[in-house]
Amino acid sequence: MPQQSKKAKASKAKLQSAPFRRTRSDHSTELVEDYLELIADLIDVKGEARGTDVALRLGVANATVVKMLKRLQDKGFITQEPYRAVMLTTEGWEIAEKGRRRHAVVENFLLAIGVSSETARIDSEGIEHHVSEETLRMMARFTNRKS
Amino acid sequence: MPQQSKKAKASKAKLQSAPFRRTRSDHSTELVEDYLELIADLIDVKGEARGTDVALRLGVANATVVKMLKRLQDKGFITQEPYRAVMLTTEGWEIAEKGRRRHAVVENFLLAIGVSSETARIDSEGIEHHVSEETLRMMARFTNRKS
DNA sequence: GTTAAAATTTAGCCAAGGCTAAATTGAATT
DNA sequence: AATTCAATTTAGCCTTGGCTAAATTTTAAC
Structure with missing residues (x-):
């Protein structure tokens, strides 16, 4: 099998690997967002977010939290101060809100195309x-049209 | 703040944590699927799948591959035998095919709701x-209706 | 005000998925 | 056939995100 030139390979790879690299780097961000969203929810619903609640909801050990x-x-x-509930900073709230918004858009969209609520x-x-963001816009547009 | 009973907490947590736990355990599976899909594609397109090609496409070091x-x-x-291209087993092909099918359904669906090809x-x-599977069915149904 | 229970933290472990650098093997050119 | 270059592998390291068990601190009940 003939070899491609190094340059050709490299540029092709750059294109191809972009989605994968993004998917992978997202993993660390995902967890952060999950935590912040959950903490925001706990604060809204229960008035505060304790480590144990976070652990229970995420299905993870206390020490991990x-x-x-x-x-x-x-x-x-x-x-956070030792042995006390955690508070979100302004930046924390922003990320949590952004996550909740995305979450809501996706969930409502899935409902709109006929997926069960569960x-x-x-x-x-x-x-x-x-x-x-682009896909999110399209999802929101579709959902709004359906409702 | 009044404490809930342990039982109430636990059952609530079980419900709530299911999606998160699933998301997390998926991560290991995801990578496996990405590798197998990519290897299948390389075999189809180039006739064989070499470690270097996989590394380039995934944007990852050779040693990692x-x-x-x-x-x-x-x-x-x-x-695989040392220093040679890798082959997929029957099970490997099955997983790769399943991944490619899902991938295609999702991609075509996104196109159908107006997202750009990129x-x-x-x-x-x-x-x-x-x-x-349920969501996948709904996506496929929608795409077919639009085309 | 003690004491018992629950929550939190600390310490130390593990596996997965990355990396670089160095060693090895295979293939191509001369 | 020897040499050189690319591909592959090995070795050893790092970070992340998990865990359990033991220590500590709050909180609640008495």
């Missing part, structure tokens, strides 16, 4: 992090 | 792994 919260604090998304709830959780 | 291919072999999805290509890559 502690570690993650420390990271969220380092990144400036939450504030499935819409589950699938939107997975999909929300991988949808570009 | 080697390690992953070893895992794919252990799981029985591919066969975005459809990118987003479908991320979304494909998080779509249930």
Whole structure:
């Protein structure tokens, strides 16, 4: 099999690998968004977000949450004092809100195309992090037309 | 704040955490599917799948591919002899085909709702792994109706 | 005000998926 | 056939996101 030139290969690869690289780098961001969204929900519903609640909802051990919260604090998304509930910073709220918005758009869209509410709830959780603004716009447009 | 009973908490948590746990456990599966799909494509297009091509397309170092291919072999999805191209086993082909089918359904669906081809290509890559059979059916139905 | 229970944190472990650098093997050219 | 260059593999490292078990701190009940 004849070899392609190095340059040809490289440029082709750049194009091709972009989606994959994006998918992969998203993974760390996904978790952050899940945490922040959940914390925002807990604060709205229960008045505060405790580590244990986060752990329960995410289906993860307490220690895992502690570690993650420390990271969220380092990144400036939450504030916390030892043994107390966590607060979202302004930036934390912004990310959480953005996530909730995406989430809602995707979930409503799935409902609009006829998916059951249970499935819409589950699938939107997975999909929300991988949808570009453009796709989100199209989803919202479709949903609005249907309602 | 009054405490809920342990039982109430636990059952609520079980419900809530299901989607998250699924999203997380998917991550390992996702990569496997990406590799197998890509290998299948390479075999179809170029007649064989070499480690370097996989690395280039996934935007990942050679050594990373080697390690992953070893895992794919252990799981029985591919066969390989040292310094030679990899082959898909029957099971490997099945997974690759399933992935390609999902991928195609999602991509065509995105196109059908008006997303640009570039975005459809990118987003479908991320979304494909998080779509249930039910949602996939609805997407296919919608696409067929539009065409 | 003690004490018991629950929540939180710490410590230390593991596997997955990345990387670079160095060693090895295969293939192509001369 | 020897050499050179590209591909592959090995070795060793790192980070992330999990876990359990043990220690600590709050909170609630008495």
